[in-house]
Amino acid sequence: MSNDQLKQPALTVKNISKSFGGIQALKNVSFNINKGEVVALLGDNGAGKSTLVRCVSGIHPPDSGEILVNGTSARIDSPQDARDLGIETVFQDLAVIPEFDITANLFLNREVLSKNPLLRLFGWLDDKSMQATASRSLQRLNSRIPNLGEAINKLSGGQRQAVAIARAVNSGADVVIMDEPTAALGVEQSAQVNDLIKLISSQGVAVLLISHNMQHVMETCDRAVVLLRGESIADVRINEVSPRDLVGFITGAQRLSA
Template sequence: MVRTALDQPALELQSIKKSFGGVHALKNVTFKINKGEVVGLLGDNGAGKSTLVKCISGIHAPDEGEVKVNGEAVTITSPEEARAVGIETVFQDLAMIPEFNIVQNLFLNREIKHKNPILRWLGWLDTKAMMKRAKKSLNRLNTRIPSYDEQIHNLSGGQRQAIAIARAVNWGADIVIMDEPTAALGVEQSAQVNELIKVISSQGVAVLLISHNMQHVKETCDRAVVLYQGHSVADVAVADVTKEDLVALITGATTAAA
């Protein structure tokens, strides 16, 4: 990769376990992501990817194991706690309101109240401050937006992903988890999302990328962590393996990269 990750762990997972009744979804999952690094989280359906993401993002609490953020052990029991320690998740549905405009979606549930105490008490919002911060956030990603008053449903898939990514990094996230960000996009829009990922990682943000697209992984990621039946079975430098190697690890045909 042309990007060099900082040798400073942003997120460390040690022996993460999670069970649902008699189903052991995660079994001793261990890996780390450095600041400015993009790591692909790979695995077949049922491998444990979704469960692991939910444990990191606060939807589920691990049964055992340790999570560290920027070298400090943390306990994450809700999405709010995940955000408080610098973890933001961009889910596949993007969690946006199509009828709201760009600024309204960027500040959804995090609106800036008016500075005037009376207007603030009445619930008025500081629309100028939100517009200014929205422009700064999207300029940081080198993203061209036709109008900040545009409703989300009028934007392209690539532009919607840009809004979702901007919303994540807008709040000072150190770690961004992205769930299949190019799954429903064409070639050109996928390339735009790849560029966005490179931009935020170049600014020191650690990115955990869930993807089934091996070409996307090869183009975007520094390393790949493979889950198989709840175990982390491989942690490889993407430059050292082929797409076929990754598929073999995902399917369990091999247990170590060639």
């Protein structure tokens, strides 16, 4: 992908506002993520991060503002609308079924039916096709998972994240939103997940990363957008700030117009 293509916005939020009763969770939040860019979404608890993600992923409709996907204004009324537009969200609980194997989880609610018309009529699945696609998806991520038939509950935390990321990328996502992907992982597994994020961004996928881990943000992200009490107060390049600066923005000790 050329540099010019990478500079094109994959996701733009413009003046997004959202209230719940008398509480304003978001107020005129605006930023964009370019193709192949990793942007951290930072903020203390209650800053509005989860609400913004739910607006973009189709769980909550914003009260006002606009969301653009690949430069085109989009209406996102449901999670399926978001997925159809190429926006995938990997939530902290990963939304996997622990007893199912890797292939079944990769195609959860997106199963491929048999090409045989009669078998298709009875809902038979094309297991070979799904296994081949699953294998390619995990190879694309340089995954260390040896057996696609392994149940998710037998995998490490890092491997489970790899499956969740592969599911998002496998669906052809242009934008992947990740909610605290390393929160419950050790140092080595966190490093593996960071490598996966860098890999998919190098392939042109835009990543919005919610994290409280400043070290991982500094190592993985290109930019950071900081929310404070529902407002965007900073949009900075990571190579131009320190972890202390980011903490200052998060706590409100520092402020920079987004």
